[in-house]
Amino acid sequence: MAEPLFDRLCLLGIGLIGSSIARVARVRGDLARTVVAHAKTPATLARVRELSIADVVEPDAAKAVQGADCVIFCVPVGAYAEVMAQVAPHLKPGAIVTDVGSTKMSVLRDLGPLMPAGCHLVPAHPMAGTEYSGPDAGFPELFQGRYTIITPVAGTDPEAVEKVRELWRRCGSMIETLDPATHDKVVAIVSHLPHLLAFTIVSTADDLAEETKEAVLKFAASGFRDFTRIAASDPTMWRDVFLNNREALLEMLARFTEDSHALGRAVRWGQAEFIEDRIRRGRKIRQGLIERKQA
Amino acid sequence: MAEPLFDRLCLLGIGLIGSSIARVARVRGDLARTVVAHAKTPATLARVRELSIADVVEPDAAKAVQGADCVIFCVPVGAYAEVMAQVAPHLKPGAIVTDVGSTKMSVLRDLGPLMPAGCHLVPAHPMAGTEYSGPDAGFPELFQGRYTIITPVAGTDPEAVEKVRELWRRCGSMIETLDPATHDKVVAIVSHLPHLLAFTIVSTADDLAEETKEAVLKFAASGFRDFTRIAASDPTMWRDVFLNNREALLEMLARFTEDSHALGRAVRWGQAEFIEDRIRRGRKIRQGLIERKQA
Numbered sequence: 001m002a003e004p005l006f007d008r009l010c011l012l013g014i015g016l017i018g019s020s021i022a023r024v025a026r027v028r029g030d031l032a033r034t035v036v037a038h039a040k041t042p043a044t045l046a047r048v049r050e051l052s053i054a055d056v057v058e059p060d061a062a063k064a065v066q067g068a069d070c071v072i073f074c075v076p077v078g079a080y081a082e083v084m085a086q087v088a089p090h091l092k093p094g095a096i097v098t099d100v101g102s103t104k105m106s107v108l109r110d111l112g113p114l115m116p117a118g119c120h121l122v123p124a125h126p127m128a129g130t131e132y133s134g135p136d137a138g139f140p141e142l143f144q145g146r147y148t149i150i151t152p153v154a155g156t157d158p159e160a161v162e163k164v165r166e167l168w169r170r171c172g173s174m175i176e177t178l179d180p181a182t183h184d185k186v187v188a189i190v191s192h193l194p195h196l197l198a199f200t201i202v203s204t205a206d207d208l209a210e211e212t213k214e215a216v217l218k219f220a221a222s223g224f225r226d227f228t229r230i231a232a233s234d235p236t237m238w239r240d241v242f243l244n245n246r247e248a249l250l251e252m253l254a255r256f257t258e259d260s261h262a263l264g265r266a267v268r269w270g271q272a273e274f275i276e277d278r279i280r281r282g283r284k285i286r287q288g289l290i291e292r293k294q295a
Numbered sequence: 296m297a298e299p300l301f302d303r304l305c306l307l308g309i310g311l312i313g314s315s316i317a318r319v320a321r322v323r324g325d326l327a328r329t330v331v332a333h334a335k336t337p338a339t340l341a342r343v344r345e346l347s348i349a350d351v352v353e354p355d356a357a358k359a360v361q362g363a364d365c366v367i368f369c370v371p372v373g374a375y376a377e378v379m380a381q382v383a384p385h386l387k388p389g390a391i392v393t394d395v396g397s398t399k400m401s402v403l404r405d406l407g408p409l410m411p412a413g414c415h416l417v418p419a420h421p422m423a424g425t426e427y428s429g430p431d432a433g434f435p436e437l438f439q440g441r442y443t444i445i446t447p448v449a450g451t452d453p454e455a456v457e458k459v460r461e462l463w464r465r466c467g468s469m470i471e472t473l474d475p476a477t478h479d480k481v482v483a484i485v486s487h488l489p490h491l492l493a494f495t496i497v498s499t500a501d502d503l504a505e506e507t508k509e510a511v512l513k514f515a516a517s518g519f520r521d522f523t524r525i526a527a528s529d530p531t532m533w534r535d536v537f538l539n540n541r542e543a544l545l546e547m548l549a550r551f552t553e554d555s556h557a558l559g560r561a562v563r564w565g566q567a568e569f570i571e572d573r574i575r576r577g578r579k580i581r582q583g584l585i586e587r588k589q590a
Contacts, residue, residue, distance in 0.1 A: 127514055131581075147513070147514055149514070176513070176514075178510070182506075182507070182510065185507060186507060186510040186511060186514055187514070189496075189499065189500050189503065189507075189511055189519070190500075190511050190514050190515055190518065190519040191518045191519060192518075193496065194496065194518030194519050194521070194522055195518055196555070196558060196559075196562075197492055197496065197555065198518070198577065199558065199573050199574050199576075199577045200551060200554045200555045200558055200573070201484075201488065201489065201492065201551060202576060202577040202580040202581070203554055203558075203573050203576045203577070204484065204547070204550050204551045204554045205484050205485075205580060206576050206579070206580055207550070207554075208484065211477075212477070212480060212481060212484075215473070215477065215481040216481055216484055216485050217580070217583045217584060217587055218442070218471070218587065219422055219442055219444070219471075219481055219482070219485050220485055220584050223485065223486045223487075223489030223490055223493070223525055224484070224485040224486060224489050225584065226489070226521045226524075226525060227489055228577065228580055228581040228584055229521075229581065230518055230521060231574070231577030231578070231580070231581060232577060232578050232581035232582075233574070233577075235571045235574035235575050235578070236571070238570075238574050239567055239570045239571050239574065242562045242570055243562065243565055243567065243570070246562055246563065249562060250559060250562060250563060252499070253555065253559045255499050255502070256495060256496060256499045257552065257555065257556075259495045259498055259499045259502075260491070260492065260495045260548065260552065261552075263491060263494065263495055263498075264491075264545060264548045267491075267537045267538065267541055267544060267545060268541065268545060270538055272534055272538065275533075275534045275537055275538070276530045276531070276534045278494045278495065278498050279494050279526070279528070279530040279533050279534065280530050281494075281497060281498045281501050282493065282494045282497040282498070282523065282526030282527060282528075283526070283527050283530070284501070285497040285500065285501055285512070285523055285526070286426075286497070286523040286524065286526060286527035287527075288512045289512060289515050289520065289523055292512055292513065
């Protein structure tokens with residue numbers, strides 16, 4: 001077994017992602033000598049104790065970070081500012097502060113100003129997840145073969161960045177680096193907009209007349225069924241993601257809306273070639289994913 | 296083995312659905328004594344011969360239907376009128392004419408007027424498919440556990456309807472009956488709109504700046520990846536589906552667009568409760584599917 005990467009690793013929040021990291025630490029033994037888990041609700045704390053996936057379970061965030069050489073924010077991105085205000089004065093000198101949030105400009109905005117001198121902020125985003133949430137939903141293989149995007153700002157201590165990269169390598173991830181603004185645009189189209197569309201279409205179906213709605217549930221063919229799977233994701237997390245990637249998401253929604261209107265117009269006016277061209281582009285992109293082994 | 300349901304079964308078109316029916320007939324032996332396959336292109340005809348999934352392979356549609364007591368339209372719905380014009384004068388007296396198309400009002404419009412007196416039109420829609428197409432894509436288990444919706448019009452010979460029901464039962468389907476207009480509305484929201492959205496979002500991504508597009512392909516997280524799978528479907532088939540379910544599809548697109556604007560507006564103005572409510576409805580619908588074992 002390799003030398004543990006950290007002495008004391010603190011997970012602020014222990015839902016799907018946090019509890020998966022904790023499980024990797026348990027299975028491998030080389031992420032940290034001690035794993036500290038913090039959660040807000042007594043129910044989650046009790047469940048984490050039952051699952052026995054952390055060495056220390058700590059209800060007080062300020063106490064949880066004490067002595068930790070690495071602190072990972074695993075709470076919904078909307079809670080970062082509040083949690084940071086609680087923990088910042090208690091961070092160990094030289095500690096690495098990182099996160100797993102789906103929006104990265106917001107991390108700089110919410111954590112950056114409160115970072116103590118000498119501590120290192122290295123935002124990260126493991127692109128892995130399921131539609132389930134909570135400490136029971138995690139599993140140690142979650143990150144295997146998936147990308148983790150690191151978005152360090154210029155001037156960050158290279159050693160701290162390398163430690164975060166190594167953390168994710170040990171979790172089984174492939175590592176990429178992007179600037180935070182590009183990250184936010186890419187995930188807006190790749191992940192946030194698809195979720196917004198999925199949430200919307202099930203709402204639209206839910207508003208149909210009762211008789212039609214019953215039939216919708218009965219005949220949910222593969223198209224709609226896939227959307228409902230996406231749409232079953234955690235409400236708090238996704239609310240926060242949308243609100244914290246507002247500009248990029250609204251830009252992608254605007255582009256998408258223009259394009260869907262163009263396709264709808266082609267359907268109305270019977271423009272067969274335009275419709276076929278759109279569908280062909282779908283196949284081409286899919287082929288690109290298959291070639292990249294991302295399909 | 297049960298008595299074959301038909302003496303001579305003619306499949307007009309032998310792509311994913313047609314070739315799956317042919318394979319069920321081969322495996323079970325009790326769909327028909329003789330299976331006739333018709334296709335338009337020499338390449339498809341040659342491939343069907345190689346695959347040996349039909350007893351007779353016939354390039355001429357008019358000859359293909361001769362003597363058949365059941366004829367199934369398995370071509371894209373946009374081709375029904377043209378094919379019907381070729382075959383109608385050659386249908387055997389008393390023959391059952393059915394189909395597998397995703398739109399049902401269009402079947403009445405395109406086949407109804409040309410039906411010879413004494414023949415029986417029983418439209419059907421097996422709600423099964425994959426993103427693959429062509430005679431190689433079919434497999435005999437495709438319809439197992441999936442619904443097939445029958446949309447007979449009032450006055451249709453009950454014996455003919457029952458034979459089509461039994462055909463799909465033998466294919467492994469669960470059978471439901473709907474009126475054609477309700478069918479078209481339900482599939483518009485359950486299947487056609489999700490496909491339209493999927494085709495659109497991959498087009499939108501395809502129009503992004505080259506650098507962003509590369510990143511999109513690289514980081515296709517589960518949300519976007521699921522959309523590309525749907526978007527990889529057969530262009531001709533889906534073009535025809537959209538054009539032949541125009542009114543219902545445009546109505547559902549309009550409803551969806553209103554709802555996506557409302558959600559986008561909530562993101563812009565930070566209306567957290569509205570956003571959460573939309574996401575919660577997604578979970579509720581998903582739960583409904585799970586309870587109905589359609590998830």
